Amino acid sequence: MTRLSVNINKIATLRNSRGGNNPDLIQVAKDCEAFGAQGITVHPRPDERHIRYDDVYALKEIVTAEFNIEGNCDEEKFMDLVLAVKPHQVTLVPDARGQLTSNHGWNTIENKRYLTDVVKAFQDEGIRVSLFVDPLPEMVEAAAATGTDRVELYTEAYASHYHQGIELAAAPYIQAAEMAQKVGLGLNAGHDLDLNNLQYFARNIPGLQEVSIGHALVCDALYYGLENTIQMYLQRLSNIPTGNEEIPVKGEV
Ligand SMILES: CC(=O)[C@@H](O)[C@H](O)COP(=O)(O)O
């Protein structure tokens, strides 16, 4: 079954908006796990607009499910943080400092040499590496040459076009996923996935191991409550026909 990693960035956004500790990010992470989340994802950005670097150290002490840290390895502080915290997984995202949110994947062809070195630095510390990429088979194929364990498909285009034609919206992701299988990469996905678009995606993308979902899930929790909402997302990921079992991946840590 595709695993659900809950991104708690927006919990930190709400907390920071008043300068106190409400909502308590650490307690929310514990509760997300208790409610069924199979992972916790955070994306500490250089401006610490939501997740602060200190949060990551505190979360490391309490997260018992998969801990996934996202960020840009161009930032030395991010590299140092991840190598110190040693999460289960690091997802490398080529975001510039001023971006509102993540909006593109790596050019794994142009950045092959650089990413190869970075991937090794994390793998040498026992950290699984996932590269955030657009749903382009050539970017997936080139990602494999860096030695990465997985790629994460950037799903904003799927979410944006889902309503105009679901098969057409999913087609590039199926092709990218088939390339991932061909080159022996594990497969994650994320960005703008929600209760409406998730089930079709999970049922039709071969080898999908993990989705990380935050913004829509936190918005849904305002109406349905956090426990209910996590259960609703897990329900979208359950009863997936076999054939989407986790694929053992070379170098998987
Ligand atoms: C990499 C990705 O697509 C998202 O996880 C992103 O990290 C969300 O960041 P914000 O929560 O800052 O929009």
Ligand SMILES: NCC(=O)COP(=O)(O)O
């Ligand atoms: N990698 C995607 C993620 O962690 C959450 O993205 P979103 O659901 O907040 O768009």
